[in-house]
Amino acid sequence: MATVSAASRLLSKRVLSNTKAVPAAAVQGYRSFHFSIYGKKKNAKVADDISTQYPVVDHEFDAVVVGAGGAGLRAAFGLSEAGFNTACVTKLFPTRSHTVAAQGGINAALGNMEEDDWRWHFYDTVKGSDWLGDQDAIHYMTEQAPAAVVELENFGMPFSRTEEGKIYQRAFGGQSLKYGKGGQAHRCCCVADRTGHSLLHTLYGRSLRYDTSYFVEYFALDLLMEDGECKGVIALCMEDGSIHRFRAQNTVIATGGYGRTYFSCTSAHTSTGDGNAMVTRAGLPCQDMEFVQFHPTGIYGAGCLITEGCRGEGGILINSEGERFMERYAPNAKDLASRDVVSRSMTIEIREGRGVGPEKDHVYLQLHHLPPQQLAARLPGISETAMIFAGVDVTKEPIPVLPTVHYNMGGIPTNYKGQVIDHTNGEDKVVPGLYACGEAACASVHGANRLGANSLLDLVVFGRACALTIAEEHKPGEKLSPLKSSAGEASVANLDKLRFANGNLRTSEIRLNMQKGMQNHAAVFRTGSVLKEGCDKLDDIYQSMEKIKTFDRGIVWNTDLVESLELQNLMLNAVQTINSAEQRKESRGAHAREDFKVSPQISKFFSYTCETLFTRSLFIFILSFFFENLLVS
Amino acid sequence: MCQAVRRPGVTAVVSSRGYKGDAPDDNKADLIEIPLPPWMEKTDEPVDIKRRRLLYESRKRGMLENCILLSLFAKRYLNTMTASQLQQYDRLINEPSNDWDIYYWATEAQPTPEVYQGEVMEMLKEFTKNKNHEQRLDAPSLEYLEKEAQ
Numbered sequence: 001m002a003t004v005s006a007a008s009r010l011l012s013k014r015v016l017s018n019t020k021a022v023p024a025a026a027v028q029g030y031r032s033f034h035f036s037i038y039g040k041k042k043n044a045k046v047a048d049d050i051s052t053q054y055p056v057v058d059h060e061f062d063a064v065v066v067g068a069g070g071a072g073l074r075a076a077f078g079l080s081e082a083g084f085n086t087a088c089v090t091k092l093f094p095t096r097s098h099t100v101a102a103q104g105g106i107n108a109a110l111g112n113m114e115e116d117d118w119r120w121h122f123y124d125t126v127k128g129s130d131w132l133g134d135q136d137a138i139h140y141m142t143e144q145a146p147a148a149v150v151e152l153e154n155f156g157m158p159f160s161r162t163e164e165g166k167i168y169q170r171a172f173g174g175q176s177l178k179y180g181k182g183g184q185a186h187r188c189c190c191v192a193d194r195t196g197h198s199l200l201h202t203l204y205g206r207s208l209r210y211d212t213s214y215f216v217e218y219f220a221l222d223l224l225m226e227d228g229e230c231k232g233v234i235a236l237c238m239e240d241g242s243i244h245r246f247r248a249q250n251t252v253i254a255t256g257g258y259g260r261t262y263f264s265c266t267s268a269h270t271s272t273g274d275g276n277a278m279v280t281r282a283g284l285p286c287q288d289m290e291f292v293q294f295h296p297t298g299i300y301g302a303g304c305l306i307t308e309g310c311r312g313e314g315g316i317l318i319n320s321e322g323e324r325f326m327e328r329y330a331p332n333a334k335d336l337a338s339r340d341v342v343s344r345s346m347t348i349e350i351r352e353g354r355g356v357g358p359e360k361d362h363v364y365l366q367l368h369h370l371p372p373q374q375l376a377a378r379l380p381g382i383s384e385t386a387m388i389f390a391g392v393d394v395t396k397e398p399i400p401v402l403p404t405v406h407y408n409m410g411g412i413p414t415n416y417k418g419q420v421i422d423h424t425n426g427e428d429k430v431v432p433g434l435y436a437c438g439e440a441a442c443a444s445v446h447g448a449n450r451l452g453a454n455s456l457l458d459l460v461v462f463g464r465a466c467a468l469t470i471a472e473e474h475k476p477g478e479k480l481s482p483l484k485s486s487a488g489e490a491s492v493a494n495l496d497k498l499r500f501a502n503g504n505l506r507t508s509e510i511r512l513n514m515q516k517g518m519q520n521h522a523a524v525f526r527t528g529s530v531l532k533e534g535c536d537k538l539d540d541i542y543q544s545m546e547k548i549k550t551f552d553r554g555i556v557w558n559t560d561l562v563e564s565l566e567l568q569n570l571m572l573n574a575v576q577t578i579n580s581a582e583q584r585k586e587s588r589g590a591h592a593r594e595d596f597k598v599s600p601q602i603s604k605f606f607s608y609t610c611e612t613l614f615t616r617s618l619f620i621f622i623l624s625f626f627f628e629n630l631l632v633s
Numbered sequence: 634m635c636q637a638v639r640r641p642g643v644t645a646v647v648s649s650r651g652y653k654g655d656a657p658d659d660n661k662a663d664l665i666e667i668p669l670p671p672w673m674e675k676t677d678e679p680v681d682i683k684r685r686r687l688l689y690e691s692r693k694r695g696m697l698e699n700c701i702l703l704s705l706f707a708k709r710y711l712n713t714m715t716a717s718q719l720q721q722y723d724r725l726i727n728e729p730s731n732d733w734d735i736y737y738w739a740t741e742a743q744p745t746p747e748v749y750q751g752e753v754m755e756m757l758k759e760f761t762k763n764k765n766h767e768q769r770l771d772a773p774s775l776e777y778l779e780k781e782a783q
Contacts, residue, residue, distance in 0.1 A: 156663050388761055
C-alpha cells in the first residue's frame with residue numbers, strides 16, 4: 001500500500017481549488033426551463049442553497065448507483081428487487097455502456113462440457129493475476145460464478161446451448177483443468193457473439209419492472225462526502241443544465257475503466273475513469289493503478305481491436321525491414337506467443353528503431369499473403385475495420401498495429417463484499433455508505449493481469465455482492481443522515497469555472513499531451529528513468545489544466561464542457577497510474593519493468609539464503625579450525 | 634525470457650464478429666421476451682438543441698468503432714442536415730438497442746432493417762466505405778465547431 005499512500009499524498013496537494021465567483025457579466029441569466037423527473041417519485045425539490053445561477057434539484061433515495069453498465073445495472077436491479085428505492089445515474093443510455101462491446105463471454109465452472117470444479121477456476125485466476133489478486137475476492141467470485149450464470153439465465157438471458165439443452169461453454173485463454181494439469185478448460189458461457197449486449201438488455205429490462213429510477217444522460221460530478229461518510233452524488237443534467245443532488249444512504253460506483261488516458265486504447269470515448277476521480281477528489285485512495293493490460297494488436301491510432309484470430313489464421317507481424325521479428329523472440333510460438341510476450345516484442349522493435357510509419361512508432365500486421373477467399377470467409381470483419389479505420393486494403397497492404405490499452409485492473413479498493421475501503425494507520429477501514437463494483441473497482445480479482453472472460457463475471461458477481469451487502473446491512477426507507485445544505489458547492493464552482501474557462505490551451509490539446517505522455521512513458525515496457533521523466537511531464541500537464549480553454553458557454557448539451565470534465569477525471573487517473581508505476585520496483589503481471597526483472601521478494605530470498613549460507617560456512621570453518629588445533633594438540 | 638515462463642499463457646481464442654464458425658446461433662429470446670420501453674421522438678425540441686444533443690450522442694457510443702465512425706460522420710454532416718434528416722438520424726442512433734447493429738448496417742455486413750433505411754442511412758453507408766482512403770485515426774476534437782461558429 002506504499003504506492004497508494006505516496007500517490008494520494010501527491011494528489012492531496014493538488015485538489016482542484018475553489019474559485020472566486022463568476023462576474024455578473026459572464027452569467028447567461030436565469031433561463032426558465034422544464035425538466036422532467038423519471039419515475040413516480042415526488043420527492044424532488046428545487047434548492048436555492050448552492051447557487052442561484054444553477055438551479056439545484058434535491059432527490060432522496062435509499063440507494064444511488066453511478067453507471068449503468070453490467071455492474072451498475074446488476075447492482076441497481078439487485079437493490080430494486082430487494083425493495084430499495086434506487087436511482088441509477090448514467091451519462092449514457094444503459095444499453096450504450098461500454099459493456100456492449102464485450103463479445104467474449106462469462107467464465108463459470110458449470111461443468112457442462114467436461115468435469116469442472118470452481119477450485120480449478122480459482123487456481124487459474126489466482127495464477128493469472130500473478131498472485132496479486134485478493135484470494136478472498138477470487139474465492140467468492142469463482143465459487144459464486146455458476147450460481148450467478150444460472151441466475152442470469154433465469155432472468156432471461158438466452159445463453160447459447162449444447163444439443164442436450166445445457167449452457168454451451170467454450171474454451172478461452174488461461175483456463176485449465178485440474179490446477180493446470182488437465183489441459184484446456186471450456187468454461188466460457190456466451191450469448192452468440194453479443195454477450196455484453198444481452199447482459200445489458202436483460203438487466204435493464206428486468207430492473208424497470210421493479211421501478212428503478214433511471215437518470216439517463218446525467219453526468220455525475222462528485223460524491224457528497226461528510227465526516228468520511230458518503231451521503232450521495234451530485235450530477236449535471238445535460239438535457240437542461242440543472243444540477244441534481246441525489247441523497248442516499250448507499251452509493252454504488254460502477255463507472256468503468258479509464259483507457260482514454262492513453263493515446264491508443266480499445267475502449268470507447270466514454271471510458272474516462274469518472275468514478276476513480278470522484279473517489280480521489282473525496283480524499284480516498286485508489287489501488288493497483290499501475291496495472292494496465294495491453295492487447296498486442298490494436299489498429300495504430302484508432303485503437304480498434306484486431307482479434308488474435310488473425311494471427312491464428314496465419315497473419316504475421318513485421319517491422320520496418322520486412323522481417324517477421326516474432327521468430328527471434330519466440331522461436332516456437334512465433335506470432336502466437338502469449339499477449340504480454342508479443343506486446344513486449346513489438347515494443348522492443350519500436351524502441352530499437354525498427355518501427356514503421358513516419359514516426360517509426362508502430363509495426364505492421366501482414367495479411368495480404370493469405371488467400372483472399374480465406375480472408376473473406378474467416379476474417380471478414382477485419383477487412384472492413386482495416387479499410388474504415390486505417391484506410392488500408394488488407395489484400396494489398398499491411399495493417400498498422402500497436403500494443404493497445406485494453407483493461408484497467410486497478411481502481412477503487414473494495415473488500416470482497418463490495419464495500420470501499422480506506423487504508424489509514426496501517427489498517428483497512430470500510431468507508432460507510434460507499435460501494436464499488438466492475439472495472440472501476442479493485443476487489444481485487446484480476447490482480448496484476450486479467451484473464452479473458454473473467455471481466456463480465458466480475459461485473460455480475462460484484463454488482464450482485466454490492467446489492468446483497470446493502471440489503472444485509474440496511475433497510476429500505478431508512479432515515480437519511482443529515483447533510484449540509486451547501487454540500488456539492490465546490491463541484492458546481494468547478495463546473496462553472498470550466499464552463500467559462502478562457503486560458504490558452506484547448507481541451508483537446510491538453511488531452512493529447514496527456515495521452516502521448518502516457519503512451520511514451522508508461523506503456524508496455526517501463527524503466528525507472530523514463531517513468532520519472534513521465535511523472536514530471538504528467539505533473540506539468542496536470543498543472544497546465546489551469547490554462548484550459550473551453551469555447552461553448554451554453555449549459556444545455558454542452559459536449560465541450562462534458563469532455564473537459566472528463567479530461568479532469570482522466571488527468572487524476574493518469575497521474576496516479578504513472579506515479580504508481582514508478583513506485584512499483586518490480587515486474588509483476590502486466591507491469592513490466594526493464595530495470596527490475598525479478599521480484600524483490602525473490603531477490604531478498606536469495607540474498608538472505610546466501611548470507612545465511614555464508615555465515616554458516618564461515619562458522620563451520622572456524623569451528624573446524626579449532627577442532628583441528630585441539631586434535632593436533 | 635524468464636518472465637514468459639512465469640506468466641500464464643493468455644492466448645485467447647477471442648470470439649469476434651471477424652471469426653466465423655465460433656459463435657453459436659442466437660435465438661434473440663431476450664429481445665422478444667423482455668421488451669424495453671419504446672423509443673420516443675422528442676417532437677417539441679428546437680432544431681439547434683437537437684443538433685447539440687445528437688452531437689453528444691454521436692460521440693459517446695458503446696464501442697470505439699462507433700465512437701469514431703459516428704463522430705466523424707457528425708462532423709461532416711450534422712450541421713447541414715435538414716430537420717427530417719435529423720429526425721431519421723436521431724432514430725437511427727438512439728432506437729437500436731445493440732450498438733453493434735448500427736456498425737453492421739453501416740458496413741453492410743448485415744442488411745439494414747426497413748425502418749432505418751433512408752437518406753441518412755445511405756449517407757452513412759457511403760461515408761463508411763471510405764472511398765477516399767482517409768486515415769480515421771480517432772474521433773475529431775471539437776475544434777471544428779469553434780471554427781464553424783466564427
